[in-house]
Amino acid sequence: MFANFASRRHLAGPLRAVSPVESDNTEIDWKTANKALKRRVGKLSRPAPSANALKLTNYFQGVFKGTLPLEKSKVKDILELTLVEAVSLFIPLLYIGVVFFGMGALTWFVSGPMIENFIEENYLTATYWAAPSVLALGVFYRLTRPMFGGFRRYHGRVLRRHEAPAFFSLVQEMSRHLGVVPPRRIEINNETALRVDSYAGVNSIYRDEYKIIIGAPLLMGMSVNHLAAMLAHELSHFRDKHKKVAFYLMHHVSEWLFFRATGQDRYHQALLKRMQKENLSRIEYAELWSWQRLYIFQQAIFMALFKMHRVATSWKCRQIELETDAVAVKLAGVKDFTGMLRRLRHIQTSQSAVTVQNDWAWKEGVLLDNYALALAIEAKNAERNEKRNFEAHQEEEVTQFCPSDRVRVDAANEVVSKGVLVAQVQASLLIEDAKQLCKELTVLDYESTGIIDAKKYCLSAEKIRLLKHNKEKLNRVAQQYFDGRVDERVLKFEPSEERDVSQFDVQMSIDYIRRYRVEDRKQQGAAKNLLKRIYRGYVVKQLEANGLSVKRYLSEESGKDMREGYLEHMRSQYQQALYHMESMDQVFYQRASDAMRYLDIVSRNEASLAFHNLELYSQVRREIAALYEAHLPLAVIVNGLKHGVSTKILQAGVSEKQVLWRLIHRLREELKGRPIGIVLHRKKVHLLAYLDFKLGELPDSSSEMTIEEMASYLSDLLSLLSFQYHKWQAQVAKVLAKFERENDIAQINLLK
Numbered sequence: 001m002f003a004n005f006a007s008r009r010h011l012a013g014p015l016r017a018v019s020p021v022e023s024d025n026t027e028i029d030w031k032t033a034n035k036a037l038k039r040r041v042g043k044l045s046r047p048a049p050s051a052n053a054l055k056l057t058n059y060f061q062g063v064f065k066g067t068l069p070l071e072k073s074k075v076k077d078i079l080e081l082t083l084v085e086a087v088s089l090f091i092p093l094l095y096i097g098v099v100f101f102g103m104g105a106l107t108w109f110v111s112g113p114m115i116e117n118f119i120e121e122n123y124l125t126a127t128y129w130a131a132p133s134v135l136a137l138g139v140f141y142r143l144t145r146p147m148f149g150g151f152r153r154y155h156g157r158v159l160r161r162h163e164a165p166a167f168f169s170l171v172q173e174m175s176r177h178l179g180v181v182p183p184r185r186i187e188i189n190n191e192t193a194l195r196v197d198s199y200a201g202v203n204s205i206y207r208d209e210y211k212i213i214i215g216a217p218l219l220m221g222m223s224v225n226h227l228a229a230m231l232a233h234e235l236s237h238f239r240d241k242h243k244k245v246a247f248y249l250m251h252h253v254s255e256w257l258f259f260r261a262t263g264q265d266r267y268h269q270a271l272l273k274r275m276q277k278e279n280l281s282r283i284e285y286a287e288l289w290s291w292q293r294l295y296i297f298q299q300a301i302f303m304a305l306f307k308m309h310r311v312a313t314s315w316k317c318r319q320i321e322l323e324t325d326a327v328a329v330k331l332a333g334v335k336d337f338t339g340m341l342r343r344l345r346h347i348q349t350s351q352s353a354v355t356v357q358n359d360w361a362w363k364e365g366v367l368l369d370n371y372a373l374a375l376a377i378e379a380k381n382a383e384r385n386e387k388r389n390f391e392a393h394q395e396e397e398v399t400q401f402c403p404s405d406r407v408r409v410d411a412a413n414e415v416v417s418k419g420v421l422v423a424q425v426q427a428s429l430l431i432e433d434a435k436q437l438c439k440e441l442t443v444l445d446y447e448s449t450g451i452i453d454a455k456k457y458c459l460s461a462e463k464i465r466l467l468k469h470n471k472e473k474l475n476r477v478a479q480q481y482f483d484g485r486v487d488e489r490v491l492k493f494e495p496s497e498e499r500d501v502s503q504f505d506v507q508m509s510i511d512y513i514r515r516y517r518v519e520d521r522k523q524q525g526a527a528k529n530l531l532k533r534i535y536r537g538y539v540v541k542q543l544e545a546n547g548l549s550v551k552r553y554l555s556e557e558s559g560k561d562m563r564e565g566y567l568e569h570m571r572s573q574y575q576q577a578l579y580h581m582e583s584m585d586q587v588f589y590q591r592a593s594d595a596m597r598y599l600d601i602v603s604r605n606e607a608s609l610a611f612h613n614l615e616l617y618s619q620v621r622r623e624i625a626a627l628y629e630a631h632l633p634l635a636v637i638v639n640g641l642k643h644g645v646s647t648k649i650l651q652a653g654v655s656e657k658q659v660l661w662r663l664i665h666r667l668r669e670e671l672k673g674r675p676i677g678i679v680l681h682r683k684k685v686h687l688l689a690y691l692d693f694k695l696g697e698l699p700d701s702s703s704e705m706t707i708e709e710m711a712s713y714l715s716d717l718l719s720l721l722s723f724q725y726h727k728w729q730a731q732v733a734k735v736l737a738k739f740e741r742e743n744d745i746a747q748i749n750l751l752k
Helices: 030-042 051-063 075-119 123-147 165-178 216-221 224-236 241-261 266-275 282-332 334-349 351-364 371-381 383-393 405-413 434-447 461-481 506-545 550-554 566-596 601-618 621-643 647-672 687-695 707-742
Strands: 185-189 194-198 210-215 677-680 683-686
Touching (some): 051 165, 075 241, 075 282, 123 282, 165 185, 165 224, 165 282, 185 434, 194 224, 210 216, 216 224, 216 334, 216 371, 216 434, 224 282, 241 282, 266 282, 266 647, 282 334, 282 405, 334 371, 334 405, 351 461, 351 707, 371 434, 371 461, 461 707, 506 550, 506 566, 550 621, 566 601, 601 677, 621 647, 621 707, 647 687, 647 707, 677 687, 683 687, 687 707
Parallel strands (some): 185 210
Antiparallel strands (some): 194 210, 677 683
């Protein structure tokens, strides 16, 4: 299976190779991966450090001399830290107190009548009074479960000392220079961030046991000075024990509250899957409705506690961040610290360009072999935009617990320091074989999503960029050959029906297109406008049919302005415009069909597969259009889940999912009877085999897919179909446009 490189993570997180095949987008099982690595490395001899590593080690030992003095904490600072620690500990206890108070109040209310009836031997009545207490135990269990959560021991691949002796030396010398205990472990992954985390649970922070987690893209795209500024900032959190404990306590409590407030715990996710069950009985619907209301109440409590905690502690977090920035500036200097911030944001911003590139590669059937290197290359190519992009976004706060980049830069400028690092060296030299390590991380990412033999399909970023550039050139040729008709609508690329154009040769077809192109443009514009109205009307109709608020999902009033029969009227108008456009489509077909008869064997073989695919694919254009239209209400519902989830909303999504399920099977049946061939890895496969290869085979029942999974599947399905369709158009246009030029046939110039 191939990976979908769609960026489904936050800005500073790894660009996961999330495969649509997987039912849950869990992260890499780093624990298992590291165990396998340990067994493999244990059998190999460890090489001696390279000459570069020895030079860098000597350089770091000579630069970081002595220990940076630690400023003594003031009484005011100690009191503030004690306050935020107390708040962070009190808020979880407040939730526990609310739960126990509610349980105790209910028990006190029913215990008196229950005991009196037992004494009076009214056992049936006593049982009635005891029933609420028994039910309350279940509610109490549900409310207390979010208090307990698992701890992830690994966040990346463990970096061995012989793999990066220079990097270990840098961390060791900086830790000594700053007066902190060195980290127990260094892990590397595909994140675009460097951070420290607890080594074995939150309690390990109190024991000065921590680990460093570094993103490979930073090693490939930054200099040693920039990386040292980031390391100094993170290590500075451990210089003062009181600040360290308070800082991590605030962050852990905030994260714990946020995940519970947003319903991201596994218990709530299990409930949401049950709420999407098809054909719910009234009893089960009532049960799920009750549990959902309980979770809504619970999440409201957590959200209130989260906001309370954020207001009460974020000010101190921002202050601590600025204090650690000051230490980093003393070590790295103002210039390198500011450059680090600018470079970091630039690398993170470059992810979007790599995402587009990788999304194209996934559809084409290849994989990127080195994500970190690709990101570094993209950042270097767009280096001229680095300063401008940083200045445009420096006022934005990444989180409320960290100041904006503008505030951090202004604070850094107040610290007068040139830093101790002088040499300008690329951070990739800190790793003995950085490219090979980054390739290993990328392949691990693929294997975690079930891709077998991923190395077979890997290409370098330069090769993928070249292929994509050539594909874009072909798209421009197709744009000119088809006179701008390369859009989402599938052309009626098949033998003529409504209009007799069988006697049109190539030049006559071109002359006809040139003569009627103005009228055709009008019809295309009218059709696009009508189609927008039809899509909106259909979404409104489906939302109202499911009893959902149109204003909530579309940010507009309901379809009061849509009179009776409005949607049918728009459809009839669109059919009229479509009739004229499809008549012109047949002229485009005749132009290509006539030219195919005169091609030489090599050119005909090159274009025939794509030509016949276009013919066969155009025969299912109505099913594709129906699928695209029907997926819009589900997409609106899924996107609207951020405003709140209820059984009613999810059941509306289930209803739309069943409609799409039937349309998908209808489309598959139509495609099955048509030999649409695709060349994938030098093998000819059917279009359905290509789709199943990419997206995984459909389950036996629609109940095995959630509405989010169905929406994602439909989005990827339509994207893949569109990609192949335009690829066929480009292949046909390439060969036939060349034939027309060589035979002095006056082509249509789109620019005139």
